[in-house]
Amino acid sequence: MMLERTNTAEIALHLSPGLVDEDRLVLCDLDGCLVSEGRAYADSAAFLDACGDRLWLVSNNSTHCAADLSAALAAGGLTVPASRILLAGEQTLVHLAQLYPGARLALFASPAMEAEASRLGFRLTTETPDLALLCRDIQLTLERLNSMAALIHGGAEFWVANTDNAHPGHKGQPIAETGALIAALRAMLNRVQYESIGKPHPHLAALALAKSGVNAKDAVFVGDNPATDGAIARAIGIRFIQLQRKGVPA
Incomplete structure (x- = not known):
């Protein structure tokens, strides 16, 4: 496990169960973390298996709904029940x-x-x-x-x-x-005004905390984008691990 601490995040180069073994709730991003263009990274399945029902997927995906995304992930060897998938669009x-x-x-x-x-x-x-x-x-x-x-x-x-x-x-x-x-x-x-509850808005992460019944102090967010994943972690007061992958999916 390679882990480096900065002032705002812990930096990891790959997914390892040891990163989150003391956390009761693991919130994880999708693209760039578990998959890329629908293909799983080599370490994703083992990470999900180790986390078990502690893991919730919190993604800005707005193409899928939880049920069809869960089925697509399962076809690629990744198991995340739809009940633990929170997607920005849906x-x-x-x-x-x-x-x-x-x-x-x-x-x-x-x-x-x-x-x-x-x-x-x-x-x-x-x-x-x-x-x-x-x-x-x-x-x-x-x-x-x-x-x-x-x-x-x-x-x-x-x-x-x-x-x-x-x-x-x-x-x-x-x-x-x-x-x-x-x-x-x-x-x-020239000017477009809008509302959004997608990351970095705290809505999705707060919803995961509420549904899981876990306190923020016992949770961690794993993501690759500090501007969204890091910001949502800060907004609800949980630890953030920034994943900086070098490789491509298996």
Whole structure:
């Protein structure tokens, strides 16, 4: 185990059960930590097995829902039950459903997120919606981008699942995230105002603490991005381990 302490984080070069063996709750990021472009790192399965039900996945993923992500991870040899997966996109939908039950929603997202929004009771439309939500829209076209910009320009209440510009690919190359789509909107509109409960907002980590019943002093967050993972750890007062991988997935 290689572990280096800084003023703000503990730096690790790979996942090792010894990093978290004294913690009652292990919050872990997904992309760049356990997987890259859907492929597991060589040390991920052993780490998950050692953590067992102490581990909760806390990710800014806004393409999947917990159930389908759990199934996809299992197909790759990683076991994380859907009940212990908190994703920014899905949890934003849950949050908005509580604030605005039955609302008219303009949703720019994957088909899986559209299905979840309908299940939660939203009426999906781009015609005079009550609010608009941007996730990592894998269906993005110029027509959809123009529609989104028109809604924002018209004053629609705008939410985004997360503000990450990118996540790391197999060779460390950037893979476009929701923040890159926000940048495109800014290029069109100059100013874009929005709300978000994705990392670094403390909502997801606080939800994990509440659901697990574990105190912050007994928890740790393992992530690769100090601007999001490190910030959310600081916001709720838990230890942060920054993972700085050098290799690529197995």
